[in-house]
Amino acid sequence: xSTSLRxxxxxLLSLSAAALLVAGLSLAIFWAPEDxxxxxxxxxxxxxxxxxxxxxxxxxWAAWKALRLLxxxxxxxxxxxxxxxxxxxxFGILTLVTGSIWAKVSWGQWWVWSExxxxxxxxxFLFYSAYFMLRYSTDxxxxxxxxxxxxxxxxxxxxxxxxxxxxxAEGLIHPVVFKRDGPDMEGSMFFTFCVCLAAMxxxxxxxxxxxxxxxxxxxxLRELRERLA
Amino acid sequence: xTGYVGDVAALARKDLLVELRTRDxxxxxxxxxxxxxxxxxxxxxxxxxxxxxxxxxxxxxLFTALLALVRAFVGERDQGTLDGLILAPCDRSAIWLGxxxxxxxxxxxxxxxxxxxxALFYEDVTxxxxxxxxxxxxGIATVGTLLGAMAxxxxxxxxxxxxLFLPLAIPLVVGGVGATVADDPGRYLAFLxxxxxxxxxxxxxxxxxxxxx
Amino acid sequence: MSTGEKYLWAAYLVVFxxxxxxVVLISLKVGRLERELAALADRAREREAGSG
Numbered sequence: 001x002s003t004s005l006r007x008x009x010x011x012l013l014s015l016s017a018a019a020l021l022v023a024g025l026s027l028a029i030f031w032a033p034e035d036x037x038x039x040x041x042x043x044x045x046x047x048x049x050x051x052x053x054x055x056x057x058x059x060x061w062a063a064w065k066a067l068r069l070l071x072x073x074x075x076x077x078x079x080x081x082x083x084x085x086x087x088x089x090x091f092g093i094l095t096l097v098t099g100s101i102w103a104k105v106s107w108g109q110w111w112v113w114s115e116x117x118x119x120x121x122x123x124x125f126l127f128y129s130a131y132f133m134l135r136y137s138t139d140x141x142x143x144x145x146x147x148x149x150x151x152x153x154x155x156x157x158x159x160x161x162x163x164x165x166x167x168x169a170e171g172l173i174h175p176v177v178f179k180r181d182g183p184d185m186e187g188s189m190f191f192t193f194c195v196c197l198a199a200m201x202x203x204x205x206x207x208x209x210x211x212x213x214x215x216x217x218x219x220x221l222r223e224l225r226e227r228l229a
Numbered sequence: 230x231t232g233y234v235g236d237v238a239a240l241a242r243k244d245l246l247v248e249l250r251t252r253d254x255x256x257x258x259x260x261x262x263x264x265x266x267x268x269x270x271x272x273x274x275x276x277x278x279x280x281x282x283x284x285x286x287x288x289x290x291l292f293t294a295l296l297a298l299v300r301a302f303v304g305e306r307d308q309g310t311l312d313g314l315i316l317a318p319c320d321r322s323a324i325w326l327g328x329x330x331x332x333x334x335x336x337x338x339x340x341x342x343x344x345x346x347x348a349l350f351y352e353d354v355t356x357x358x359x360x361x362x363x364x365x366x367x368g369i370a371t372v373g374t375l376l377g378a379m380a381x382x383x384x385x386x387x388x389x390x391x392x393l394f395l396p397l398a399i400p401l402v403v404g405g406v407g408a409t410v411a412d413d414p415g416r417y418l419a420f421l422x423x424x425x426x427x428x429x430x431x432x433x434x435x436x437x438x439x440x441x442x
Numbered sequence: 443m444s445t446g447e448k449y450l451w452a453a454y455l456v457v458f459x460x461x462x463x464x465v466v467l468i469s470l471k472v473g474r475l476e477r478e479l480a481a482l483a484d485r486a487r488e489r490e491a492g493s494g
Contacts, residue, residue: 098457102453130396134383146438165400165404214468224482225478
């Protein structure tokens with residue numbers, strides 16, 4: 001058991017993700033104080049924000065792998081970058097859904113354009129969905145790997161640019177009515193948040209490794225089939 | 230460095246000459262942008278504000294630009310001249326810059342017709358709008374040329390390019406519409422300039438990776 | 443349960459359900475890999491029998 005764990009990052013990460021998730025959610029539900037203004041629904045914060053940050057982390061990881069691919073070459077970076085985008089999109093969808101639920105409970109509407117993070121994730125979701133379209137409609141090979149890598153790099157440039165654009169558009173399209181609490185959290189809230197963030201990062205890491213080994217197995221299988229044919 | 234500039238100029242001139250002979254992109258763009266402006270009149274409710282018309286103008290120009298971008302590389306690809314370009318003894322980024330300049334020229338042609346038409350049908354053209362367009366053109370041409378080269382390698386080229394391009398164009402629309410309608414256009418123009426700078430550098434540096442086999 | 447609590451649980455459940463959905467997708471994938479690998483093993487065995 002111990003050796004298989006040591007050799008298997010995915011198993012280790014899954015275990016820590018499970019432990020951290022249980023700890024984080026228990027802290028969020030039983031220990032963290034209720035927000036004075038928003039009441040219990042503020043606790044969506046402990047899942048929504050960590051999921052969003054994890055999604056960013058995945059996109060940056062994808063861009064980092066893309067950069068390595070362009071710099072050094074190598075098939076493995078292509079699969080790693082692709083898998084990271086995959087994870088980023090899954091967590092991005094989760095961000096959109098949990099954010100939408102939060103918008104509903106806070107403001108009575110499922111979608112609020114003045115919520116910057118949500119709008120940004122919508123743009124990123126569209127952008128990275130096109131990444132999959134690009135991959136699926138291009139023939140596999142080094143050129144597809146490099147094209148996807150360049151696109152993934154554009155993604156991390158788009159994140160801050162879009163964020164600025166949304167801030168600029170806010171004053172223009174309609175006034176900022178709603179404001180969520182800033183970072184002035186109590187210590188217990190912040191601690192809970194950190195545990196939840198670690199849990200989500202571990203979960204994403206575990207899923208990333210599992211997905212990656214699946215994709216690698218697929219690639220090896222394809223190669224084997226071609227050689228046996 | 231004259232070699233590089235010379236290559237870029239030659240490539241841009243080649244595109245303009247081809248267009249002058251075949252005339253299959255610019256006339257289509259002109260007709261499209263005027264048709265779009267006419268259609269928008271019927272899409273806007275009678276009591277909608279003049280601000281809505283400004284927003285519509287930006288949409289029309291964005292989609293017109295897509296026509297030029299699709300043609301830029303798909304035409305080369307269909308005629309099999311793209312491989313020749315790649316094999317030409319010049320810096321790959323010169324190809325990108327040449328294409329960007331020719332796309333920019335096509336956009337200017339389209340806008341030279343679109344702006345008078347807009348002034349005739351809807352609102353006066355302000356200097357803020359012209360400045361915003363000038364900056365947005367650069368962003369559209371730089372990013373669009375790179376994405377066009379990406380899409381040219383794919384199977385569903387004409388279909389793919391708008392999907393790749395529109396999310397990246399959202400900041401351009403924000404900056405452009407903001408510059409047109411806001412009281413303080415300076416911030417929006419500065420934002421457009423920043424966008425141009427970031428994505429021009431990125432596109433210039435990464436074009437080679439996208440086109441080589 | 444207050445409305446706020448309901449939405450809170452909904453948000454937590456969405457994350458949980460997504461992870462479960464992912465497990466389903468991965469299990470489908472593992473099943474496919476298993477079948478394809480078995481087919482390949484069959485083919486390799488046939489080839490050995492044919493040549494030997």
